Amino acid sequence: MTAPITERDIKWATSLPELEPGPISVEPYVSAEFYQKEKQKVFKKAWLEVARVDEIPEVGDFLVSKMECWDSEIILVRGKDEKIRGFHNICPHRGMKVSRCQESGGPFGDADVYQKGHGHVFVCPFHGWTYNLDGSLRPIVGEEYMPEGFDRSENGLPQIGVDVWNGFIFVNYQAQPEQSLREFIDPLAQDMDDFPFEEFNHIARYSARCKSNWKAFIDAFQEAYHAVFLHGRSIPDCGATPEYGVPNSVRVYGPHHSISMWANPAHQPTPAETIAWKYGVSFTPGAGNNMGGLNPSGDDNWWFDINVFFPNFFVDVGPGWYFTYNFRPVSENETVWIMNIYQKAAATPSEKIAQEHTKVILRDIVYEDLSTLEEAQQMLESGVLTHLNVTNEMEVAVRHQHATVMEWVNREESA
Numbered sequence: 001m002t003a004p005i006t007e008r009d010i011k012w013a014t015s016l017p018e019l020e021p022g023p024i025s026v027e028p029y030v031s032a033e034f035y036q037k038e039k040q041k042v043f044k045k046a047w048l049e050v051a052r053v054d055e056i057p058e059v060g061d062f063l064v065s066k067m068e069c070w071d072s073e074i075i076l077v078r079g080k081d082e083k084i085r086g087f088h089n090i091c092p093h094r095g096m097k098v099s100r101c102q103e104s105g106g107p108f109g110d111a112d113v114y115q116k117g118h119g120h121v122f123v124c125p126f127h128g129w130t131y132n133l134d135g136s137l138r139p140i141v142g143e144e145y146m147p148e149g150f151d152r153s154e155n156g157l158p159q160i161g162v163d164v165w166n167g168f169i170f171v172n173y174q175a176q177p178e179q180s181l182r183e184f185i186d187p188l189a190q191d192m193d194d195f196p197f198e199e200f201n202h203i204a205r206y207s208a209r210c211k212s213n214w215k216a217f218i219d220a221f222q223e224a225y226h227a228v229f230l231h232g233r234s235i236p237d238c239g240a241t242p243e244y245g246v247p248n249s250v251r252v253y254g255p256h257h258s259i260s261m262w263a264n265p266a267h268q269p270t271p272a273e274t275i276a277w278k279y280g281v282s283f284t285p286g287a288g289n290n291m292g293g294l295n296p297s298g299d300d301n302w303w304f305d306i307n308v309f310f311p312n313f314f315v316d317v318g319p320g321w322y323f324t325y326n327f328r329p330v331s332e333n334e335t336v337w338i339m340n341i342y343q344k345a346a347a348t349p350s351e352k353i354a355q356e357h358t359k360v361i362l363r364d365i366v367y368e369d370l371s372t373l374e375e376a377q378q379m380l381e382s383g384v385l386t387h388l389n390v391t392n393e394m395e396v397a398v399r400h401q402h403a404t405v406m407e408w409v410n411r412e413e414s415a
Contacts, residue, residue: 005242008262010393011249013297019399023387028405029213030381035332037409042311043069044173045408046255047161047184049313049326051076051169052340053084054202055116060133062122064089064099065114068330070173074160075099075122079133084164086171087135087157096126098157113207113338122157131157165189166197168315168324185309188256192307195293195317200342204359206366207338212373214312214329215401216380217337220369221325222308222397224261230372234364235284237267245394248299255310255404257397260295263303272357280354281320281343283361291319308397310404320344321358333377339366 028034050065062077073089075098091098099122121138122131130138135157143152161172163181166189170181182189210217220226225245227238238244241264251258263285269277276282285303294317295302304318314325321343328336341362346352379385390398 006246008243008246008248010247011297011299013249013251014253016250016252016396017400017403019392019396019403021392024390024399024402025387026380026385028402029216029377030332032332034409035213035329038329038405039069039071041409041411042405043329045178046311047163047170047172047177047179047181048311049168049170049309049324050074051114052202053164053167053169055169056084058118060118060120061116062099062119063114063116066328066336067171068328068336073097074171075157076162076169076171077122077133081134084162084169085133085135086160086162088160090158091124091126091129092137092155092158093124093127093129096124098122098124098131100125113205135159166193166195168197185256186253188251188253188258188307188309191251191258191296192293192315192317195291195322197322197342199344200322201345202340203343203355204341204362205339206341206363207336208370209330209334209336210370210373211333212335212377213333213380214327214335215405216377217327217335217373218308218312218401219395219398220373221314222259222306222401223395225391225394226369226372230368231365234361234368236270237264237285247394248302249297250396251296252400255408257308257400258296259306259308259397260297260299261303261306262299263301265301276354276357279348279350280346282354282357283318283321283365286319293317294319306397308401310401311408323362333381337370 051063056063056076056078059078059080059082062075064073064075066073075087075089076084078084089097089099099117121133129140132138137152137156159175161174161177163170165181165185224247228242228245231238244262244264246262248260248262267285269284269286273282273284273286277286294305304316307315307317312327316323321341323339323341326338328338330336341359343355343358346355392399
């Protein structure tokens with residue numbers, strides 16, 4: 001038996017639900033039938049984050065996003081009353097897309113993210129049916145020929161549930177969800193409410209479409225066990241210090257969880273890190289925490305928090321930065337991944353240089369993460385393995401995510 005990685009004990013800051021300790025089944029990672037159940041039981045039931053309010057800041061601003069897990073597309077729009085509403089991108093007349101989402105040329109040249117526009121109304125390109133920003137149908141040409149009983153007030157754009165938390169726009173397939181957004185995301189959201197999200201600017205976006213199951217994709221980003229080997233080039237200290245693989249603390253809140261990562265107090269910064277921390281902040285271990293909404297368990301040698309909102313949204317927060325991940329399933333073995341990075345506005349050229357360090361180091365880290373996904377999916381689909389041997393503590397987030405998916409998929413529908 002090898003020597004222990006660390007003498008530190010993981011702090012279990014909340015009660016941990018009972019998780020099956022044995023191997024995890026491969027089937028949910030490869031089965032098309034299981035994915036169809038996930039679409040119905042998970043993605044059409046949960047609140048899903050899709051954008052931030054500053055993406056559509058003005059009245060009439062809208063965005064169109066694909067929602068493959070709903071077999072749909074959605075429109076989010078800021079109305080004349082400043083309220084953000086959401087609709088399925090479908091005309092109730094003959095089913096045409098009301099706003100065409102092009103195959104390229106999104107806001108950052110990537111249609112897999114979403115596309116943005118501006119207008120006073122939405123006009124269906126098929127027969128010209130026109131909708132106000134609140135989704136209501138305007139008078140139509142030939143309305144006198146519609147069947148008796150046709151009511152324009154009942155034929156607006158099909159609504160979806162929309163709500164906002166700290167500037168993040170969440171949507172729900174149900175126009176009247178069973179749970180409010182706050183009921184769904186608390187108390188994890190409460191841990192983060194004091195973080196000053198509104199003071200941060202968007203500095204970078206990365207995205208990829210990978211032949212990987214969405215859960216396998218998420219698993220690669222919610223444990224640090226892999227960092228000791230995989231990230232030895234981008235963060236040399238990780239490769240030399242296996243203790244990075246053991247988190248400081250873990251919190252489980254219903255379907256959601258949060259993990260605080262350990263920072264090596266003996267960390268020796270590279271020359272680039274030294275410059276970045278001299279003039280600003282960067283992702284690598286450096287200055288201590290002086291913001292609210294961080295390090296909820298009060299850990300020593302704290303680095304950053306990984307906050308995972310079930311089923312597919314991450315908000316990782318650190319001292320002077322935060323970034324988000326969205327894992328948008330396309331099929332049982334394909335996922336669109338979107339990363340957005342935020343820091344406070346750079347006041348000087350030196351601070352801008354520090355921000356560039358964050359962008360580059362995170363780019364290199366996620367490139368390393370992405371390098372494993374498609375080959376792992378190929379081999380999971382080979383049928384050689386039926387189960388995966390997952391550690392109980394270092395990969396507790398993997399176990400909790402798996403258990404939560406299984407719980408939701410196996411739920412009986414309420415009468």
